[in-house]
Amino acid sequence: MTVRAALAEGTGALEGSCPGSPFLDAALLLSSSMGMERDRLLASMPDEVPPGPLERYRALLSRRRSGVSVAYILGYKEFYGRRYAVDPRVLVPRPDTEILVETALALLPPAGGIPSRRVRCHDAFTGSGCVGITIAAERPDVEVSLSDASPDALAVCAANARAVLGRDLELGIGDVLSAAAWPLDLVVANPPYVSTVLTDEIEAAGGSEPRSALDGGELGLDLYPALARQAFALLAEGGALVAEIGEEQGRAVKAIFEDAGFVGVEIRADLAGADRVVSGSKHAVRR
Numbered sequence: 411m412t413v414r415a416a417l418a419e420g421t422g423a424l425e426g427s428c429p430g431s432p433f434l435d436a437a438l439l440l441s442s443s444m445g446m447e448r449d450r451l452l453a454s455m456p457d458e459v460p461p462g463p464l465e466r467y468r469a470l471l472s473r474r475r476s477g478v479s480v481a482y483i484l485g486y487k488e489f490y491g492r493r494y495a496v497d498p499r500v501l502v503p504r505p506d507t508e509i510l511v512e513t514a515l516a517l518l519p520p521a522g523g524i525p526s527r528r529v530r531c532h533d534a535f536t537g538s539g540c541v542g543i544t545i546a547a548e549r550p551d552v553e554v555s556l557s558d559a560s561p562d563a564l565a566v567c568a569a570n571a572r573a574v575l576g577r578d579l580e581l582g583i584g585d586v587l588s589a590a591a592w593p594l595d596l597v598v599a600n601p602p603y604v605s606t607v608l609t610d611e612i613e614a615a616g617g618s619e620p621r622s623a624l625d626g627g628e629l630g631l632d633l634y635p636a637l638a639r640q641a642f643a644l645l646a647e648g649g650a651l652v653a654e655i656g657e658e659q660g661r662a663v664k665a666i667f668e669d670a671g672f673v674g675v676e677i678r679a680d681l682a683g684a685d686r687v688v689s690g691s692k693h694a695v696r697r
């Protein structure tokens with residue numbers, strides 16, 4: 411069977427059962443089965459797929475059809491141009507979360523911007539670590555710490571920090587910001603914000619992401635009040651909080667930030683135009 415025919419077979423097998431991107435998924439699974447980069451695979455349409463890889467490919471397709479995400483099947487996901495190991499202990503990084511990182515990078519003081527010490531940033535609910543590790547990679551001058559309530563997630567995160575940065579980051583175990591220390595210049599967070607009902611639906615449909623990374627309570631808003639209150643206490647004067655939100659949560663989370671004392675609170679949209687990030691400052695308003 412040729413690469414072209416195998417891709418057509420896989421795309422057909424995934425259509426219907428796996429909404430999203432059946433061709434891309436099939437191409438990722440076939441290139442992994444053949445031990446080949448995806449770009450090279452797509453340039454090899456007339457080539458034959460050897461029997462071993464073809465058998466592996468069909469086994470991966472059937473795992474995908476049972477609802478396992480491509481990222482968990484392959485064991486990694488690209489985020490902000492870097493590769494993160496992922497498995498069912500952590501949420502799979504979403505492209506939408508890149509806007510959280512971009513907002514965080516724009517809110518960080520410049521290198522040397524705090525005269526008496528290094529600029530400090532904490533990533534709460536870090537999961538795979540993709541947000542905090544990206545910030546550490548983009549801004550090596552910043553002291554980045556990360557935390558999560560799940561020891562399993564922190565194990566994945568620690569391995570990712572070493573693989574991506576070639577060094578360890580300061581990791582703490584704890585809910586919300588209990589593992590973070592004053593003074594911080596930026597708090598960044600992608601808390602669980604999916605409603606309990608929707609989390610149940612995702613699980614029933616075969617989703618294997620950790621419930622604790624998705625379920626944000628009845629309206630998905632349970633974690634934001636504690637996040638805003640604790641961040642306000644831990645931030646230095648002029649510091650900022652930036653959090654990811656579900657697309658219908660902008661107004662509610664803005665109000666929660668303002669209740670906690672944040673000023674200049676703004677809602678930003680992701681590339682699809684959906685509200686995705688809320689940010690606010692402690693006193694001195696910065697851009």
Ligand code: GLN
Pocket residue numbers: 501504600601602603604623624625654
């Ligand atoms: N964006 C994720 C989703 O749509 C949810 C991530 C989260 O709860 N932090 O499933």
